[in-house]
Amino acid sequence: MTFLQNLRRRWHDADSLVCVGLDPEPSRFPSKFANDPDAVFDFCRDIADATAEHACAFKPQIAHFAALGAEDALARLIVHIHAAHPGIPVILDAKRGDIGSTAQHYAVEAFDRYRADAVTANPYLGRDSLQPFLDRADKGVVILCRTSNPGAGDLQDLIVSDSGGNNRPLYQHVAETIAREWNGNGNCVLVVGATWPEQLKQVRGIVGDMPFLVPGVGAQGGDVEAVVRNAKTADGTGLIVSSSRAVLYASSGDDYAEAAAAAASALRETINRYR
């Protein structure tokens, strides 16, 4: 099954649009991990196991592992998720993008080394820079469109003229270009931040039913109701609503796993109320 087939099945079977972000920060781990030499793996595994029933996807963020020299923990975590929770896709958040010959290696890294089902990517270098990812038809390519951060508009909102003479913000041009020209294998997903409900609506109007990865609920304060109302597809799906810190660090006590499960479950219920 392809990434998108898996995702759609999971949306349905788990009745969930929630993605659990795995962004390990050892300084925020519960004290029981203080003397654990494999704390990064053990903590993330416990969170994944506790939240799986509420999740349509997991999204480990590669810098959080690489900065700690914990790439091996990341690889083992993805193996664990595939074995213990088959059918839940893993999106590797790496925001890759480089000249084609280098991008080939990033595609091998994400899909063959780490065995991710999808990877986040930056479209700024143009289509050839993402071609090695797009060519992997069974994998998802999750492309930045209108990011969640405060400075998203610095470049993404600049008005550009396309070859048809249309003037509009760059993020809308990115959305249409990907939908029309880069999605030949039907494996593209767009990243649109939860912190920008109006832009979510605009992008949904441009790209039809293409799925969105929507980070920015929880710690970044995005409004779940506005996200769902503005960006769901006609069948009440189309969204991978991702939360990391608000789930991972819901409790710093021994009940961290139960608290994470409760946070993921509450997010699922809030989303489902509006779809």
Ligand SMILES: O=C(O)c1cc(=O)[nH]c(=O)n1[C@@H]1O[C@H](COP(=O)(O)O)[C@@H](O)[C@H]1O
């Ligand atoms: O691609 C992403 O996942 C991403 C895109 C974006 O626009 N904003 C954004 O926050 N992210 C990632 O989503 C996660 C958000 O974490 P929380 O704010 O803790 O839920 C981080 O790992 C970010 O790197």
